[in-house]
Amino acid sequence: MDADVIGVVSRSPFFSMLSGEDRARLLGYSQARHFDLGGTLFRSGDPARDFFVIASGSVGLTAGEGGRGEVLAAGDLAGEDAVFDRGAYGVTAQALLPVDAVAVPAGPFFTHMEERFEVVLALLAGASAGLRGMIQEITELKLLSTARRLANHLAGLAGGKTGAARIVLPCEKHVLAERLGMQPESLSRAFAKLRAHGVTVGRNDELLVRDVDALRRYACSSDLDS
Amino acid sequence: MNCSQGYGRICPLRTPTDTGQRCRAAKGCRRRRLDPEQIADLPIFERMPRDALGDLLGGAAVERFPAHAMLFEAGSPADAFYILLSGRVKLFALTEDGKESIVEVVEPVASFAEAAMFASGCYPVCAEVIEEAELVRVRAEPFLAGLRRNRDLAYGMLAALSLWNRHLKQEVRTLREHSPMRRVSSFILSLAPPGEGQAVIELPLKKMIIASRLGMEPESLSRVLGRLKEFGVHTRGRTVSIDDVARLRRLCAAEGGADAS
Numbered sequence: 001m002d003a004d005v006i007g008v009v010s011r012s013p014f015f016s017m018l019s020g021e022d023r024a025r026l027l028g029y030s031q032a033r034h035f036d037l038g039g040t041l042f043r044s045g046d047p048a049r050d051f052f053v054i055a056s057g058s059v060g061l062t063a064g065e066g067g068r069g070e071v072l073a074a075g076d077l078a079g080e081d082a083v084f085d086r087g088a089y090g091v092t093a094q095a096l097l098p099v100d101a102v103a104v105p106a107g108p109f110f111t112h113m114e115e116r117f118e119v120v121l122a123l124l125a126g127a128s129a130g131l132r133g134m135i136q137e138i139t140e141l142k143l144l145s146t147a148r149r150l151a152n153h154l155a156g157l158a159g160g161k162t163g164a165a166r167i168v169l170p171c172e173k174h175v176l177a178e179r180l181g182m183q184p185e186s187l188s189r190a191f192a193k194l195r196a197h198g199v200t201v202g203r204n205d206e207l208l209v210r211d212v213d214a215l216r217r218y219a220c221s222s223d224l225d226s
Numbered sequence: 227m228n229c230s231q232g233y234g235r236i237c238p239l240r241t242p243t244d245t246g247q248r249c250r251a252a253k254g255c256r257r258r259r260l261d262p263e264q265i266a267d268l269p270i271f272e273r274m275p276r277d278a279l280g281d282l283l284g285g286a287a288v289e290r291f292p293a294h295a296m297l298f299e300a301g302s303p304a305d306a307f308y309i310l311l312s313g314r315v316k317l318f319a320l321t322e323d324g325k326e327s328i329v330e331v332v333e334p335v336a337s338f339a340e341a342a343m344f345a346s347g348c349y350p351v352c353a354e355v356i357e358e359a360e361l362v363r364v365r366a367e368p369f370l371a372g373l374r375r376n377r378d379l380a381y382g383m384l385a386a387l388s389l390w391n392r393h394l395k396q397e398v399r400t401l402r403e404h405s406p407m408r409r410v411s412s413f414i415l416s417l418a419p420p421g422e423g424q425a426v427i428e429l430p431l432k433k434m435i436i437a438s439r440l441g442m443e444p445e446s447l448s449r450v451l452g453r454l455k456e457f458g459v460h461t462r463g464r465t466v467s468i469d470d471v472a473r474l475r476r477l478c479a480a481e482g483g484a485d486a487s
Contacts, residue, residue: 014391017345070396077388084385113377120380121370124346127387130342131269131310134394136330185316185331185356 313359
C-alpha cells in the first residue's frame with residue numbers, strides 16, 4: 001500500500017488511538033482502491049461489507065435520487081456506521097472527484113475487534129475525542145460573532161474617537177456580559193480574542209484600544225470570514 | 227499508568243473533591259437514582275436499548291454538586307466519565323502563571339471525559355462546577371467490563387459516534403465555508419419540501435436559537451431574511467413563504483463566498 005495512503009489512515013482521528021501494531025494489522029487486511037469520477041463506492045440498501053477511509057478526492061453521500069447530500073473529503077470515513085450496525089448502507093456514496101481510498105472489510109475487522117477489546121476502546125476513544133474536538137470548534141466558530149458584538153460595544157464606548165483610545169468600562173464585567181447577552185465565560189473569551197485586534201485590559205478594568213477605527217472595522221466585518 | 231508529572235503541576239491550586247467530601251460540601255446534598263430515560267439521547271447512548279443502558283450504568287446515582295466543586299484535575303487517572311444533567315461545568319487548563327484557560331463550558335445534557343476514560347489515560351484538563359450541577363459519575367471499571375461482555379453495545383456506540391462525527395463535521399464546514407446568506411437559505415431549504423414551486427414552512431425554533439445554530443447574530447439573521455425578500459422568500463413571525471423553491475436552491479448554489487451581513 002502507498003505510503004501516502006497509510007499516512008491518511010494513521011492521521012484519521014478515528015484511528016488515532018490505535019496502537020502501531022493494531023494499525024499495521026488493520027492495514028494488512030485492508031485494500032487500496034481507486035474510483036474514477038462518478039464511480040460508486042457503495043449503494044444504499046447493499047449489505048455493508050466494507051467501509052472506506054478516503055485518502056484523496058471527494059465523495060458525495062446521498063440518501064436518495066437527487067436528495068441533498070453530504071460531501072466527504074480526505075481523512076473522512078464512509079460507510080463505517082453501517083458496518084458497525086452490521087446492516088445495510090443507508091446512503092449511496094459516489095466519487096465527486098477521482099478517489100483513492102482504503103477499503104476495510106467488515107469480516108476481518110470484526111474478528112480483529114473480537115480478539116482485541118483494546119481496539120474497540122481505542123476506536124471509542126478516537127471517536128469521542130473527535131466529537132469533543134468538533135463541538136469545541138463549533139463553539140469557537142460561533143464565538144467569533146461574540147467577539148464582534150463586544151468589539152462593536154467597545155467602539156461605541158470610544159465615541160467619535162479615532163486612533164488609540166483609553167476606555168473605562170462603565171460597569172462590572174458580569175453586568176456587561178448580561179447587557180451583551182453573553183455568558184461571563186464567553187465575555188472573557190471574547191476579550192481574549194480581541195487582544196489580537198489591539199484591545200488590552202489594563203488595571204481597574206481600564207481598556208486600551210490601539211486603533212478604534214480598526215476595531216470598528218472588525219466589528220462590522222461579516223460573521224465568519226475573519 | 228504513566229501520567230505525566232507536568233500535568234499535575236498545571237493544576238496545583240485546588241485538590242479534587244473526593245467521594246467523601248463531595249456530599250458534605252453541598253448544602254442539602256441529595257442522591258437519587260438515575261432514570262436512563264434522561265440520558266438516552268446522548269450521542270454515545272443513542273442506539274442503546276434502555277434496559278441495556280440501565281444495566282451498563284449499574285444503578286449510577288445522580289449527585290448534586292455546588293458551584294466551585296472540583297470534579298477532576300488534569301493529569302489524574304481518568305477512572306470515570308461524567309454526565310451533566312443540569313447546571314454548568316467548565317473544562318479548563320491552567321497556564322504556567324496560574325491563569326485559567328477555559329477549553330469548554332459544558333451545558334446540560336452532555337457527557338464529558340469519556341474519551342480519556344476509553345483511552346484509560348489521564349484527564350487532559352481540569353473540570354470545575356460553575357453553576358450548581360446535577361451530575362452522574364460513571365466509573366470506568368464496571369462500565370468497560372459491561373462493554374467487554376456485550377460487544378454489540380460497543381459497536382452500537384461506535385455507529386452512533388460515527389454518525390455524530392459526520393453530522394458535526396458537516397456543521398463545521400457549513401460554518402466555515404458559507405456566507406450568512408447561504409447558511410440561512412440552506413437552513414430554509416432543509417425545511418422545504420423537495421421539488422419546485424411555492425412552499426410555506428414553519429420555523430421549528432425561535433429566531434434567536436436559529437441564529438445561534440447558524441453561528442450568526444440575531445440582527446444578521448433578520449438582515450439576511452430581509453434580503454431574501456428579493457429572492458421571493460417572505461418571513462412573517464415564524465412562517466416563511468417561498469415563491470419558488472427551485473429559485474432559492476439556485477441562489478444557494480450561486481452564493482459562494484459572497485457576504486450578506
